[in-house]
Amino acid sequence: MTSDTLIQLALYILFLPLLGFLVLIFFGKRLPRHGDWLGTGILGVTLIFSLIILFVKLFSYPAETFISQFTWIDLGNVPFIGPISIELGIMLDNLSVIMLVVVALVSFLVHLFSIGYMQGDVRYSRYFAYLGIFSFSMYGIVVTHNFLMMYIFWELVGLSSYLLIGHWYEKKSASNAAMKAFIVNRIGDAGMFIGIMILFVTFSTFTFEKIFDSLAIGMIPFGSEAWLTAAGILIFCGAIGKSAQFPLHVWLPDAMEGPTPVSALIHAATMVAAGVFLIARTFAIMTGDALMVITYIGVITAVIGAIIAITQYDIKKVLAYSTISQLGYMVMALGTGAFTAGFFHLVTHASFKAGLFLGSGSVIHAMHHALHKKNDHHTDPQDIRNMGGLKKKMPITYLTFLIFTLAISGVPFTSGFLSKDEILAGTLGFAGVTGHYLVPLLAFLVAGMTAFYMFRLLILTFHGEHADKSRESDIHESPAVMTIPLIVFASLSIWIFYSFNPFGAASGWFYSVMERPLSVVPAAVQPVAADVFKEAVHDAHTFAMILSILIAGLGILFAFAVYHYRKIDADNLSKATGPLYSLSYNKLYFDEMYDKSAIRGTLGLAKISAWFDNTIIDGIVNGSATLTRLWSNFSGRFDNVVIDGFVNLSAYFTGFIGLLLRKFQTGKVQTYIVFVIFSIIIFFFIFRSW
Amino acid sequence: MDLYVLFFYFFALLTVISAFVVVFARNIVHAAFALMFTFFGVAALYVLLYADFVAVTQLLVYVGGILVLIIFGVMLTTRMFSVEMKTGTLNILPATIFTAILAGILIFVFSVTDWGVVPDQEFDTTVYGIGTLLVNEFILPMQVAGVLLLVAMIGAVMMAARERSKSQSK
């Protein structure tokens, strides 16, 4: 199979979902079964294609990058700027082919799950259409070879996320959440756009390769490394928005108003990972300072997410904050330079987090049906206090959920252990080289908290007794179309798929194909060099592994002690921690903070400017008006006597002329045309050259 | 070359005479049908100028589109079932003198100016060249023209629809 075939397959992968979207949006309701088979089938095909691409690329051309491009706009040699040509094209390297499979796999399984979950929804076909356009845009982000297309697709995923969060737009909270997600993302995207434009103004191109090459030979924006750092951070702003990093993480928990499979697909596995993908893509242009900013943003996000997740009761909210925390983890890993580990965690996290969401979807589905049967519309089907004891009723869901929980907690023999372990080793190595010991400290803390809150969730949902005995009999396991994706995801959460050695991913295939890209920034602002970093990581590896197992075990034990065996009373615990607990329960007051600061700030600013307008500007105006009035009283007298004499005279004169000219102003278009042509003839004679 | 001359004068006369008929015909329908011959003659002149694609476009758009529209307009806005379709004129005499002077000036200017003629600009085929130019240098005008046509279409439909709804409500 040649590179042309691969590029062609990639094009099919890119455009088939778009075709599906078009068909479904226009004819969806007329198709049998409202076209769910079409969307799912197309995603199945793209999954097969992307697997083919993955295997061919990794086995036959592991070191090559395939690019297929064409010139879209060629402005030629623009004065003062130089040649500008904008190319569109696609690029297949190891990063993008792995990401393609992740997106295709999660998307396909979520489609499959949705057939069960969304059954009977009012906008069933439109839901699948939106999933299609989401897949299209996500594939676009993955395979593009330039910033422009990336930005376009970036906005498109934002749009599809907006559409899908607001899928049940009759619910006020859903439409509000959709708007919130859109607006918050816009803030980040504005930064990303400025960053891209800084690069475009400097290099006159959007293509990654060309920018990297130009940087490598010493061209930097506006001749200053600080601008390069700024560009890096601004592009990272896009990732902050899309990957829900601090301080723009507030939209993600609200986005859980969308259908649960959507949360699994977009807000857990793929779209939010796009930010991480963006950092990986642009890793080569990140300066040391930019990476430091990225590291700390990631750490803060990880800690915040974990703290909030501990006290939430809504099953999806817990998972949402856990997603934020894990995304912070990945961003932190990339920031520290543990490039492969960060991206590896993206891949493993995609499967187990999507699985967790789908599992929660399965639980909510069952709860919802049980409540529905009893005509109970007050009990929240998503609140884990209303669950418990589902272990016996939903064995498959429980088992898969357990595997996912183990994976996310970083228990050995799971995929999550492999990647998390590498990240922790990376942070230790980073701290060893740079001295920033706060980073690994917090990272380990987060690991422990993750284990704790995930098992808290598992225990409260599945173990113990059900909260309401009367509805227990109505709860059933979900249909096969929903459990099969869970099983697939669960099997993908086992270590064997990534590395044959359950205690070290470095020997697996993933590490052999994902190399940290060479930094192209000037030597003065380079991040920690890859080989120095690798050395440090290697030294810290065993220590990190043992410590992480210990911490995860501690977290799990603590969770069992509190919630399963009830050795420690949860209520007392929350009372004991008092303010800390309410801080966490209220999500660190971020929304309130934004309300008080950003929104009130804007309103306050508006009030201040209104006051300024009313008092100062109007005062000046009124003052000058008073002055003018005094002056005009005087000049009025002058006017009446002297000026009016002239004016009346000229008025008579004008009137006389007007009487003459009125003849020409007939109101007929044709007369005007004659005048126009007549004037042209006169000009003709004035400017004649013969 | 001699056939060329013959054809040139034939079509030039056709164009000019039918244009005269357009302007001076009392009956507006006659004017409209004379306009067809003008368009036809102009298309033939294009052919004589090696502009086959433009000539065919002229036929397709002007004769097949615009003229049909105009005739529809005439038939919808004039008393229909009567051959008498005279149209009034305004200030015919001064206007004629004025335009005659204008024509004289134009013809004079055209004949005295040294145009720097390059006689051997003969195109074998223009279709390929026009197509290539349209998607390269003229891509922006083409897109704008497309948008313009869309806007015009929507505008025309809107106006016609408003007219219909108004007449229905009456």
Added chain:
Amino acid sequence: MTYSLAQIPQWLAEPGLEHFLVISAILFSLGLLAVITRRNVIMVLMGIELILNAANVNFIAFTRFSTLSLDGHLIALFVIILAAAEAAIALAIVLNIYQQFHTVNVDEVSTLRE
């Protein structure tokens, strides 16, 4: 293939750029005449079409007799496109005017005057 064209003057026997320009000048003047003398809006419209055709003849003629390459053809094409758009809009307006005033004479549609 020989004709006795000897008695015909040279400028008449060989149609060149000027001949086409003269035709376009005549077309232009006639179009203008129609625009300024006719009361019927549709006649005015026909006059405008004549003027546009005159312009197009110029473009094509200059393309043929100068080094304009094919740009003249393209401009002529755009003029034709514009004419199509213009005719559609203009006739929609004319139909609306007819609906409103029951006449299509430009001098009688004068509500805006005064």
Added chain:
Amino acid sequence: MVETLEQFLPHPLLALFIHAALPMVIVFPYVLFAVWLERKVSAHMQDRLGPMRTGGWHGWSQTIADMIKMIQKEDIVPSRSDKFLFKFAPFLAFMGSYAAFAVIPFSSEYIGAHLDVGAFYILAVTSIVTLSILMAGWASNNKWSLLGAMRTSAQIVSYEIPTVVAVLSVIVATGTLNLMTISEMQSGTIFNWLIFHSPFLFIAFVLYFISSLAEVNRTPFDLPESESELVGGFHTEYSGMRWGMFMLTEYADMFLVSLLGSVLFFGGWNSPFGDFMSGPIWGVFWMISKGMFFIFVMMWLRWTLPRLRVDQLMDVCWKYLIPFAFVNLVLVALWEMIF
């Protein structure tokens, strides 16, 4: 071919005229035959025999006799009609239709005018027929005629859009507007014909065939001349040879769209069997047989399908054919890009 003629004839103009008149040799006998065929086909479809007496074998000279009768008829011009336009319209109609035959490649050796914009030219020049119909309808000074004429022209102008787009699909696939080149590209066996080129070109052919039916006012799109509603449409007032000219135009138009369809989709003058039965003379044979086949299909449809209502007619065009045609055009282009 014009050069060959010039060698034998005293004057180049004469050669031009003869060259231009050659399609007449095909078109006139064809019309006579087609009218007879139409009567026979309709008769057999209704389980009767049709004209049997004139001429002997199956009434073969019936149309010739009809034609002679028509020429002899009184030339009636209504007194309140616009005389000049009334007399002129039939000739203009036939002119528009005949002009289009100039670019039809009847065989590999004969084409009236070897134009680079042939396909486009046919679409453009047939619009003259629309105008002549309007002219006839208006000049008759009869409300049936005028209504019929306006219906016809509205119909033809509307259906021109899907036709053009369907033809464009072929042009996108072949990359040329020259009908001769398009024919040459399809030489070889039947599988080289453009209709088998891609599935979307097949759809394009279906679109082309439907909209060309409407363009030549054949059933089920024959509203403009629906006898039961409009007496006779735009030619209500016409009689004798002028009416005959309109009939001639109508049949010539049918022939034209059939020939264009066979050039664009069915290989033109190419033999379906590769080299077997191919050559310039066989080319004429194949061309005309393909054309006649489509004409037979049109007659068949006429006695199979009921007529559409006028709003349905416009619905079919604007709501179905045009969107489908455009989507199909994009798909054809994509197909060409990918394969």
